[in-house]
């Protein structure tokens with residue numbers, strides 16, 4: 001059984017909305033294990049490092065954004081993906097340093113995909129009902145772009161196992177992550193559910 005670890009960050013709006021417990025509870029109740037947690041106020045430099053940890057992020061996000069503008073019949077602010085990401089990154093830097101954020105590392109099988117499923121898609125307007133972004137926040141690219149700010153989507157979660165490993169290394173020192181057993185691990189992962197009856 002291959003366990004994965006993934007990074008979750010409750011963004012400043014999530015902390016200000018008093019949603020730390022609600023968000024944490026969703027990962028706990030699905031059966032994931034919290035192996036690291038801390039509260040910090042990030043710097044702009046740190047946020048830029050975080051979002052550009054994947055060297056392709058600027059290009060991919062820029063292209064994705066241009067495509068979504070065109071799908072809605074709107075004109076993107078630029079045809080250059082890197083210029084678009086420059087704007088998005090600036091907004092993210094202003095947003096993420098406004099107050100404390102809570103960074104967490106969650107462990108379990110398929111942790112990366114399970115967390116992304118619970119978090120929901122990036123833009124709250126289209127995040128499914130039942131997901132964190134779908135249930136607890138209303139915002140859209142249309143509104144955030146008009147106001148010249150980042151979309152307030154409460155939470156960051158690693159997109160892939162590779163991204164998760166890099167992000168965890170960035171946010172946490174080795175000694176801040178704790179290996180331990182949870183009693184429920186047996187029920188979630190053991191092949192035989194024996195030993196239950198007295």
Ligand code: GDP
Nearest residue numbers: 061064065068088121122141145150151156159
């Ligand atoms: P995430 O992994 O779901 O957070 O999404 P991405 O990694 O694709 O993007 C990171 C952040 O960039 C998001 O949380 C948004 O703040 C911002 N972002 C991504 N795509 C768009 C977009 O199309 N428009 C705008 N305005 N912001 C975007």
Ligand code: MG
Nearest residue numbers: 156157158159
């Ligand atoms: Mg991402």
